[in-house]
Amino acid sequence: MRWHSQFLPRLLIITICTLSICLVTWAEDRDDKPLWNVAWITDTQTPECEWITTLVTRIRDNKPKIVIHTGDTRFEWANRCAWKDVVDLLRVEAPAIEFHVAPGNHDLHNGVLKLHLRRAATQGIYRLDTGLKATGQGYYHNRVPEDVSGVLWPIWNPEVIVHPAWQITANKKPAHWQHPEPPYHYVFKRGGIRFIVCDAFYTEEQKEWIRNLILQPDDSSVSIVLHHKHEVNDLARYFDGLKGRHNVKLVLSGDHHHYCYEQREGITYITAAGISHGHYGDCDTLTLWVYKDHLRLERYLLPKGLPMKPIQGPTTIWTCEGKFHEYQRPEFPEKPAQPSGQFEKIGTIGPNLVKNGNFENGIWYGRFRGWSPSYWYQWFTRGGHVPEHAVGKRLPHSGKEYVRLHMWAYAWRAGILQNVRGLEPCHMYRLTAYGFFQPPGAPQPNARIGIDPRGTLAQQFSVDVSKHPAPKYDEGVGDDQKTEKNEGAGIAETTIWSDYQDYYSWGKFDVTAEAESDTITAILYCSPKQRPAEKPIYEMNWDSVTLYEVPWRTKRLVADNAVLTPDAGFKKVIVNVQPEFSTAQATWKTGAASGASQVLYRFKGWDAAAQEKDDKVVRSKDFLFETPVLYESSDKFHWMEVKHPDIRSASKLELVILSRALVEGRCVTLCSPMVSINLAKTIPIVSAESADNWRDNIVPGASMSHHRYSPKGTLFKMQFTDSDPWCYPILQLKDNEIPDSSFSGLALTVQLLEGEGVVRIQFVEKSDTRYAVETNFKAGVRQPQRVRAMFNNRLWQASSPRDPDGRFNPESIKAVMVGINSKCHSTVKMVVSDLAWIK
Incomplete structure (x- = not known):
């Protein structure tokens, strides 16, 4: 009995320790090395950039493989520091690491994930505040934004690339704002963690989705739930009654702006404080360390108050045992999947322009040869046989009804058509329809659809057929060759046709054409052979017709090798340049009304051979850049904006204007004479031309040297090892080289002869405060590149002293650091030349 009383407590303790796989540990410190780690941030909606920069820089030093964000990103362009700091965190490796967001309530608009998040996540296009101001009322109206993209601005992860709710076309407003349609939740697995x-x-x-998911067999060791809303009573309902039947061990949330910790039935619920408070409250970021046999979650705390205090931690707040393995970066799909049910609308502009395209309004009007859907006309080739028209109900492609055309014994050429009015000449339109022929295997249905871009038959088919009964009209098209009289016009030879298709079940027909009138005709066409007497009836079926305006089909209004003659009809061409906004606005007048316009442009120094002036002709290939094709309501007065960062630093802008106009019934592209504008004023930094004025500055453990490479250029050679691969050579400015407040940034020429990396500039003030600026350097290019570092994009470097006056002053710059962040164990050869301050 005594033995039993001593043994039982010990046995109980051993049992509890064995069963308690996941526990809180405040002082445990294991000796084994972590395999990889995940950075966790949340609620980044603060205007206090230094707080974001400081915390994000700390977890960036851990070199995470994944970044997770539990919502309220505040990644609108007006909060550029949150965007840039988080993206800089993703650039800890090349290519950028994965980024996953569990969206918060402030990431939604009317229950729809905000467009700027979807564009960044799936296309790598980021909307940023330039830091510049324009005339307007309120913060959002008087700031100047810009879209940036490229290799330095990554898409987020392979899961959202193909997720329907994350696509830029996923704009459906749900019936209730808390119930998205479709939902944007998803699952990803990495290194043994789901x-x-x-x-x-x-x-x-969502409760049903989660419960069904976690009860399915899973090869992950642990599941972690990412959720914005933090109320534990609600979160725990996801797992009610399922204890011991799933592997969820941790739920991470945001929203509350205060740190919270709670455990229920083997699950730990942690709410991070996030970074929204700035100096008004505690802020934090966290790192999840992954080991072979356990996980460890650490918290970094930045206490409230001014001045900013040192970061406290890391403090271990949670551990969990399991079996985990090395992180493997997943493959990113090359092309995003399209949302289901939206295929016909992808890449379109505006609504479906045909009326009753699905034949679903319930109105069918009677004609001699049967019933036709409202707004559609029967047609047949005059002098030929006329098929019967009927309502189909048995096999609709969409909805409940469709159109049937059939004939018992003869060949026929016929169909239905609709005239679509009020369109813009010289815009592109895409017609689609679904059809099939029966019986299966019947030879050569000769089915197709077409667009008559001039609406040749619009006058003949003009009576109101929107209701039953409808007025009579002549269904015959063309001239009956068996009569001497010419009865009327046929289908125009200028009609643009789809390919013939032999579908025996519903198949798609597709054709795109440029309108050459304000009215076009959509034509559904079939011309089968005469059937043998022993064969079943031949029948053509049509359904699901759409006509959408679509963007111009090519990047330019003319071919790349086009040679154009300048048109004297361009009048009052005025170009207004705003270097501080990197924009130029062109206005002009054309002799003929135009429906689409575009500007082709180039900068002096990009390609000297392509800039030989020739007033007689314009060669498209000589202009390296173009604005997007802009659709207009046909007019003679036009406006277009050119936006390019080189407008700030180039010495000359040369451009031509293209306008697509309707001339004598045809759309033609008119070209203006070339316009040449002198641009930015620059002041060269002469001391940068001598290699003797540069000072080596590279991470300890690595090596570098530099020497003269060209009359104005210096070559920097770097050899990196295991340490953080950065190198920032320093140029001390002469007194007469310090810019005043009228300058906007620095332009320079950079060439990477060997190696790769991200090129940045740091401006060092007299107080030794450093501000870093991203450049527009393009990776993978070995030729010299003229790049810029604009003052309005600067970010204070937390590793440098605070600015005594709290703001950046160009007049306080004492040195410039031109540097690169590369890869470990790599060699880099970088040539720097032609430094100049730009306005």
């Missing part, structure tokens, strides 16, 4: 990314709010639908 991450469950949730919609912002607790809903019964």
Whole structure:
């Protein structure tokens, strides 16, 4: 009995320790090395950039493989420091590491994930505040934004690339703003961990999705739920009654702006404080370390108050045992999947322009040869046989009804058509329809669809057929060759046709054409052979017709090798340049009304051979850049904006204007004479031309040297090892080389002869405060590149002293650091030349 009383407590303790796989550990410090780690941030909606920069820089030093964000990103362009700091965190490796967001309530608009997040996530296009101001009322109206993209601005992860709710076309407003349609939740697995990314709010639908998911067999060791809303009572309902039947061990949330910790039935619920408070409250970021046999979550705390205090931590707040393995970066799909049900609308402009395209309004009007859907006309080739028209109900492609055309014994050429009015000449339109021929295997249905871009038959088919009964009209098209009289016009030879298709079940027909009138005709066409007497009836079926305006089909209004003659009809061409905004606005007048316009342009120094002036002709290939094709309501007065960062630093802008106009019934591209504008004023930094004025500055453990490479250029050679691969040579400015406040930034020429990396500039003030600026250097290019570092994009470097006056002053710059962040164990050879301050 005594033995039993001593043994039982010991046995109980051993049992508890064995069963308690996941526990809180405040002082445990294991000796084994981590395999990889995940950075966790949340609620970054603060205007206090230094707080974001300081915390993000700290977890960036851990070199994470994945970044997770539990919502309220505040990644609008007006909060550029949050965008840039987070993207800089993703650039800890090349290519950029994965980024996953469990969206918060402030990441939604009317229940729809905000467009700027979807564009960044799936296309790598980021909307940023330039830091410049324009005339307007309120912060959002008087700031100047810009879209940036390229190799330095990554798409986020392979899961959202193909996720329907994350596509830029996913704009459906849900019936209730807390119930997105479709939901944007998803799952991803890395290194033995399953991450469950949730919609912002607790809903019964999400509860059902999570419960079904976690009860399925899973090869992950641990599941972690990412959820914005933090209310534990709601979050725990996802797992009610499922204890011991799933592997969810941790739920991470944001929203509350205060750190919270709670455990229920083997699951730990942690809410991070995030960074929204700035100096008004505690802020934090966290790192999840992954080991072979356990996980460890560490917290970095930045206490409230001014001046900013040192970061406290890391403090271990959670551990969990399991079996984990090395991180493997997933493959990113090359092309995003399209949302289901939206295929016909992808890449379109505006609504479906045909009326009753699905034949679903319930109105069919009677004609001699049967019933036709409202707004559509029957047609047949005059002098030929006329098929019967009927309502189809048995096999609709969409909805409940479709159009049937059939004939018992003869060949026929016929169909239905609709005239679409009020269109813009010289815009592109795309017609699609679904059809099939029966019986299966019947030879050569000769089915197709077409667009008559001039609406030749619009006058003949003009009576109101929107209701039953409808007025009579002549269904015959063309001239009956068996009569001497010419009965009327046929289908125009200028009609643009789709390919013939032999579909025996519903198949798609597709054709695109440029309108050459304000009215075009959509034509559904079939011309089968005469059937043998022993064969079943031949029948053509049509359904699901759409006509959408679509963007111009090519990048330019003319071919790349086009040679154009300048048109004297361009009048009052005025170009207004705003270097501080990197824009130029062109206005002009054309002799003929134009429906589409574009500007081709180039900068002095990009390609000297292509800039030989020739007033008689314009060669498209000589202009390296173009604005997007802009559709207009046909007019003679035009306006277009050119936006390019080189407008700030180039010495000359040369451009021509293209306008697509309707001339004598045809759309033609008119070209203006070339316009040449002198641009930015620059002041060269002469001391940069001598290699003797540069000072080596590279991470300890690496090596570098530099010497003269060209009359104005210096070559820097770097050899990196295991340490953080950065190198920032320093140029001390002469007194007469310090810019005043009228300058906007620095232009320079950079060439990477060997190696790769991100090129940045740091401006060093007299107080030794450093501000870093991204350049527009393009990776993978070995030729010299003229790049810029604009003052309005600067970010204070937390590793340098605070600015005594709290702001950046060009007049306080004492040195310039031109540097690169490369790769470990790599060699880099970088040539720097032609430094100049630009306005």
